[in-house]
Amino acid sequence: MSNTVVKHSELREALKRCPESAIEAAVAFQETKDPALVPPIVLGILERFVEPDVRPVIREGDDSTRLMDDLGIDSLLMVEIVILVEETLHISIENEELRNIRTLGDLKLYLDAKTRGLPPPESKNVLNFEQIAATLPQQPPFLFLQEARINGEYAEGSYHISGDEAFLEGHFKGNPVFPASLMIEALGQLAVLFLLKSGSVAQDGPEVDPASVYFVGGDGIRCHRVCRPHDTLQMKVRLKKVHEPLAQFEGSIFSNGSRVARAEEISLTFAVRAAGEEAGLRLR
Amino acid sequence: MLRRVVVTGLGFATCLGRDASTVLGALRELRHGIVLHEPFEDPSVPVKLAAPVPGFRTDSPDAEDWTFPENLSFRLDQLRALSPNALYATYALRQAIEAAGLDAEAVSNPRTGLFTASAGSAMLTHHHIDRMKRVGPSRCSPLGIVASIAGTLNFNLVPALGIQGASAGFISACASSGHALGYAFDEIALGRQDRMLVVGAEDFTPETILPFASMRVLTPSRDPHTASRPFDRGRDGFVGTGGSVAMVLEEESAARARGAEIHAAFKGWGQSTDGTHMAIAHPEGAGLARAMRTALVAAAVEPYQVDYVNAHATSTPMGDASECRALKTVFGAGGERPAVSSTKALTGHALSLSSIMEAAFSVLAIRHRFIPGAAHLVDPDPEAEGLFLPRESLDKAPQVVVSNSSGFGGANVVTVFARHG
Numbered sequence: 042m043s044n045t046v047v048k049h050s051e052l053r054e055a056l057k058r059c060p061e062s063a064i065e066a067a068v069a070f071q072e073t074k075d076p077a078l079v080p081p082i083v084l085g086i087l088e089r090f091v092e093p094d095v096r097p098v099i100r101e102g103d104d105s106t107r108l109m110d111d112l113g114i115d116s117l118l119m120v121e122i123v124i125l126v127e128e129t130l131h132i133s134i135e136n137e138e139l140r141n142i143r144t145l146g147d148l149k150l151y152l153d154a155k156t157r158g159l160p161p162p163e164s165k166n167v168l169n170f171e172q173i174a175a176t177l178p179q180q181p182p183f184l185f186l187q188e189a190r191i192n193g194e195y196a197e198g199s200y201h202i203s204g205d206e207a208f209l210e211g212h213f214k215g216n217p218v219f220p221a222s223l224m225i226e227a228l229g230q231l232a233v234l235f236l237l238k239s240g241s242v243a244q245d246g247p248e249v250d251p252a253s254v255y256f257v258g259g260d261g262i263r264c265h266r267v268c269r270p271h272d273t274l275q276m277k278v279r280l281k282k283v284h285e286p287l288a289q290f291e292g293s294i295f296s297n298g299s300r301v302a303r304a305e306e307i308s309l310t311f312a313v314r315a316a317g318e319e320a321g322l323r324l325r
Numbered sequence: 326m327l328r329r330v331v332v333t334g335l336g337f338a339t340c341l342g343r344d345a346s347t348v349l350g351a352l353r354e355l356r357h358g359i360v361l362h363e364p365f366e367d368p369s370v371p372v373k374l375a376a377p378v379p380g381f382r383t384d385s386p387d388a389e390d391w392t393f394p395e396n397l398s399f400r401l402d403q404l405r406a407l408s409p410n411a412l413y414a415t416y417a418l419r420q421a422i423e424a425a426g427l428d429a430e431a432v433s434n435p436r437t438g439l440f441t442a443s444a445g446s447a448m449l450t451h452h453h454i455d456r457m458k459r460v461g462p463s464r465c466s467p468l469g470i471v472a473s474i475a476g477t478l479n480f481n482l483v484p485a486l487g488i489q490g491a492s493a494g495f496i497s498a499c500a501s502s503g504h505a506l507g508y509a510f511d512e513i514a515l516g517r518q519d520r521m522l523v524v525g526a527e528d529f530t531p532e533t534i535l536p537f538a539s540m541r542v543l544t545p546s547r548d549p550h551t552a553s554r555p556f557d558r559g560r561d562g563f564v565g566t567g568g569s570v571a572m573v574l575e576e577e578s579a580a581r582a583r584g585a586e587i588h589a590a591f592k593g594w595g596q597s598t599d600g601t602h603m604a605i606a607h608p609e610g611a612g613l614a615r616a617m618r619t620a621l622v623a624a625a626v627e628p629y630q631v632d633y634v635n636a637h638a639t640s641t642p643m644g645d646a647s648e649c650r651a652l653k654t655v656f657g658a659g660g661e662r663p664a665v666s667s668t669k670a671l672t673g674h675a676l677s678l679s680s681i682m683e684a685a686f687s688v689l690a691i692r693h694r695f696i697p698g699a700a701h702l703v704d705p706d707p708e709a710e711g712l713f714l715p716r717e718s719l720d721k722a723p724q725v726v727v728s729n730s731s732g733f734g735g736a737n738v739v740t741v742f743a744r745h746g
């Protein structure tokens with residue numbers, strides 16, 4: 042029996058509960074090292090480890106699918122998945138790198154880079170509070186975004202209501218409720234961040250001028266429940282349409298797993314500037 | 326003043342059956358669970374018999390390969406954390422909880438605890454350590470430890486049931502689940518808990534059973550119908566078994582208040598240590614005799630009041646003789662009481678599981694008014710002379726039953742149960 046056949050049978054044994062398509066892809070990958078085979082392999086491995094009821098979610102292959110919240114993959118299960126992925130693709134994944142992988146899209150991008158022998162994609166799409174504050178024109182105490190992730194067509198962000206916000210003293214007296222208007226503001230800020238960071242307006246070309254972005258309209262806005270101190274707003278905006286000078290988003294807010302608010306449309310106006318113009322703007 | 330403790334639920338995953346009524350039938354009619362065990366066919370294995378649990382197969386180190394009864398189901402992350410003994414224990418404990426009529430809230434609250442006994446999983450320990458040595462620690466299952474080490478029962482059962490009261494595992498070899506029962510009794514008697522779930526379990530794998538072949542304490546017999554014969558002159562070693570038995574203990578008034586059916590009263594327990602050898606029992610059974618006396622005093626029962634002793638006797642030459650001496654020391658030789666039998670004639674020896682399994686058999690005997698006979702006994706050992714060893718089960722309702730257990734390290738645990746009311 043040839044060495045290749047032994048390797049193939051070991052691989053098949055390791056992947057025995059994965060979908061056949063993933064096993065075939067893994068066998069082919071062993072020969073060709075074709076990075077295009079990585080997504081079917083990885084999705085197949087994921088499918089093997091999740092509960093049957095969420096398998097269709099993986100098959101849909103939406104890059105925004107969250108590994109933990111949508112697929113129920115906890116940290117220990119993730120380790121099992123990583124081990125099998127490592128074994129199949131002959132790579133090693135560092136714990137540090139694992140922390141930045143939260144969605145199917147993250148996982149695909151990361152493994153694509155790995156199998157091509159490229160450095161893992163920088164987690165530039167994950168922004169902490171300092172990075173957000175350095176990007177947005179909005180600043181504390183009027184910045185309602187503490188953490189954000191930009192991904193292709195959408196952005197996610199969160200804001201934890203500390204209870205120390207000055208406006209809660211008056212909204213309302215003895216009954217602190219996070220204002221609905223500020224929830225929409227927070228969604229708008231996330232949309233601004235997306236515009237400034239995603240590159241979906243103009244890749245490698247002119248940039249969105251941060252000083253040019255303003256709110257122009259909202260539509261289909263509904264609030265479903267109130268949020269109070271110690272709730273965390275989990276926000277998501279998705280780009281629907283962009284054509285200078287207008288960008289349209291839809292957005293939603295969840296807290297503790299239940300829907301808080303929804304905006305069918307948030308429109309922003311913006312202007313672009315040529316790359317490198319920034320220094321000049323600052324001087325003015 | 327100690328509070329009274331009663332038994333309100335039993336659960337079984339044993340070679341005699343997977344439910345109380347099947348087990349009861351086997352005990353009454355002395356039907357054993359021993360078979361010629363296919364994995365022992367290899368000529369290098371000097372042992373051919375074992376007593377598997379019907380409906381379960383856990384030969385593979387991969388839990389996803391196991392078969393088990395359909396009324397058990399696990400999420401994948403739960404399944405991959407299980408040891409075979411935790412699988413059996415889940416089955417037995419759920420059955421005991423259901424039999425006791427407890428809902429989820431009655432199990433998951435600060436006044437209900439869980440004590441367990443298992444030796445961990447030798448098969449999975451070997452599997453995971455072997456893999457670690459071959460491929461390095463980074464490529465090993467993160468749940469390997471949870472599934473393998475002694476403690477696996479607590480790790481798995483506590484979250485599955487939402488246990489909030491006391492939880493601990495007990496390790497004293499073949500006396501382990503007796504210690505779990507005894508200390509669970511104390512938790513309730515001392516007012517620390519109102520209800521205790523107690524479960525003993527043991528893998529049924531070559532890795533658990535065959536190391537005893539190295540000690541030459543397993544029977545080489547090929548005849549399942551006579552192989553395990555405690556107290557018989559021709560006994561030549563024990564038969565290995567595994568599985569799980571669970572018991573629900575409650576404070577008497579709490580059990581009454583919720584209208585629970587009370588199977589028996591748990592009167593008390595005692596323990597002692599031989600202090601002599603790492604594996605061989607004290608030749609005169611001095612330790613076991615002390616444990617019996619301590620237990621009887623704790624239970625406020627005189628030796629003459631005991632109707633039945635479920636002996637530890639495993640069918641090994643030395644162990645059984647030592648227990649005969651201990652029994653004669655405590656109960657005297659001669660007379661009609663107590664009846665003595667070792668139900669290991671039917672089950673073989675279940676190691677960590679044995680003590681609670683036999684305590685549960687004792688509870689069945691009390692509740693269903695019979696005394697299990699000494700199966701397979703043909704020619705009693707001379708040391709057994711003066712002991713009442715009925716060859717058939719007796720249609721006699723025992724009022725007080727004593728269950729003996731002894732383990733490596735000279736640990737002896739004796740539990741005392743009685744008819745309630």
